[in-house]
Amino acid sequence: MKVLQRCDNILERGQTEKESNMENTKPCSVCKQILLLQDFPNKSSTKSGKASACKPCNQAQKSARYRANLDKNREYQKAYYEANKSTIIARATKWAKDNPEKQYEHNRRWLLSQPGKANAYASNRRAKLKACEVFPISQRFLRKLYSSNCLYCGSHEQITADHVIPVELGGRHSEGNLVPACQSCNSSKGMNLLIIWKKKKGLA
Ligand SMILES: [Zn+2]
């Protein structure tokens, strides 16, 4: 009698274990695998309290959404930039001019954070110089240039040699195309023609 009862208990226990196992599983809506509930992320808005996709599938969906959003955002930024290019550049240029230390710090940090890009930037610059017409420039000319005041604002600090017609726009690397410009004016003028830069600055 006692033996029989124990058998019954085992049977009963076995049954309930099996049943509860069934209750504790469900198929993933994405990969279709039957998985334990604990393999599904919690989602309070559902009846079971669990999401329909398993944890790995959920993660994959999330990162796919994130990437899609990133692409969308990039496209949006690009389109926005194209549509408002001149305003954006003018604003950035003005900011750089108003905050030379911040701009310098920003550039320095950017270059430090992107060694690859910094190298690319430098070699790009070299390639552009190579591609343009380069004429001999005398030491005397350079000495005079570097001891002059900025042609644009009259400052005598951080004098650089500015290509009046930017090399990027086909200007020559020649004495005739080089003028003294302070660092601030030079970087503000950047790739602009003088007349356009002056217009942007409201000087012409
Ligand atoms: Zn799955």
Ligand SMILES: [Zn+2]
């Ligand atoms: Zn200047």
